């Protein structure tokens with residue numbers, strides 16, 4: 137791709153696409169929104185990095201702390217992977233335990249502990265795990281089924297005292313979108329509390345995607361640690377993790393759990409992120425509008441497929457959704473895997489042909505931005521009704 141503006145992308149050959157990938161959900165305001173471009177420009181001419189604290193870092197942290205009731209302190213890093221990796225180290229350092237519990241089909245970045253049974257690229261390429269990870273690391277990760285609280289209960293009954301933390305995507309979006317059963321999330325909270333493990337919500341996608349206080353605000357769950365990324369960087373590389381003061385004070389230099397980063401808290405990134413979040417904060421109705429637009433699109437797609445006789449199942453949460461080529465409900469990893477990926481591939485290519493860029497995998501989410509218009513949606517539905525004819 138060569139250029140992006142609003143809801144559109146242009147490739148090197150000048151072809152135009154409506155973008156539903158949006159840098160894997162990062163670009164909630166679309167490409168090159170003027171507020172963000174202006175913020176970056178302002179910073180660019182007064183130095184892009186100092187390796188020490190800047191005002192924007194403080195303002196940014198204060199904003200996150202104010203919006204997320206479970207976060208008293210926040211540490212900036214450079215990617216979602218760094219955020220989850222550091223949060224897990226902190227959970228282990230804080231509890232003095234080693235086991236990590238995660239869920240099949242969730243994705244928490246590419247750090248060693250997470251690449252067992254993971255979603256996103258591993259699921260797309262059908263890799264059960266990645267080579268290059270010492271067995272000893274893999275043995276410290278337990279993988280349970282998403283949305284199956286009884287399984288989590290069983291694991292805690294056996295090994296609860298050894299579990300440092302549970303990391304979960306509160307809305308799974310890396311096996312395609314899979315909404316959580318509310319009793320799944322509440323049970324995770326109860327069990328981690330009962331056994332003294334930390335509950336980590338990986339909100340790298342959901343943070344500022346579902347609302348101003350992430351999925352934890354959306355579902356009303358009080359968590360121990362939160363990881364953020366994607367949207368909070370306004371299109372530049374970023375990550376953050378935060379939580380209760382008594383936990384976060386274990387991070388160096390206050391505490392002994394080491395974590396650092398030369399470019400962390402980079403003011404160029406934080407200016408872009410801050411401008412993005414300010415836009416969302418000052419226009420809270422944007423979330424309802426985004427959800428409404430997404431529903432219009434999803435309803436339209438459902439009716440096109442119903443007419444065509446091709447069975448699909450669509451999961452939507454807020455402004456993200458996935459169209460699965462399967463007649464059954466998709467509510468966990470197993471059901472997601474039953475979707476017909478080759479049919480998805482044909483649909484993806486037919487849509488691309490018509491200038492609509494969907495995620496190039498059955499197991500990724502479609503995202504809308506505030507830049508997507510009613511006309512964009514109408515165009516997409518028209519393209520879809522053409523595309524289904526040749527499936």
Ligand SMILES: *Cc1c(COP(=O)(O)O)cnc(C)c1O
Nearest residue numbers: 215216217243244245338340341
């Ligand atoms: C993208 C993603 C990550 C990793 O973030 P990177 O910036 O790619 O390292 C972690 N967790 C979730 C839920 C993600 O979607």
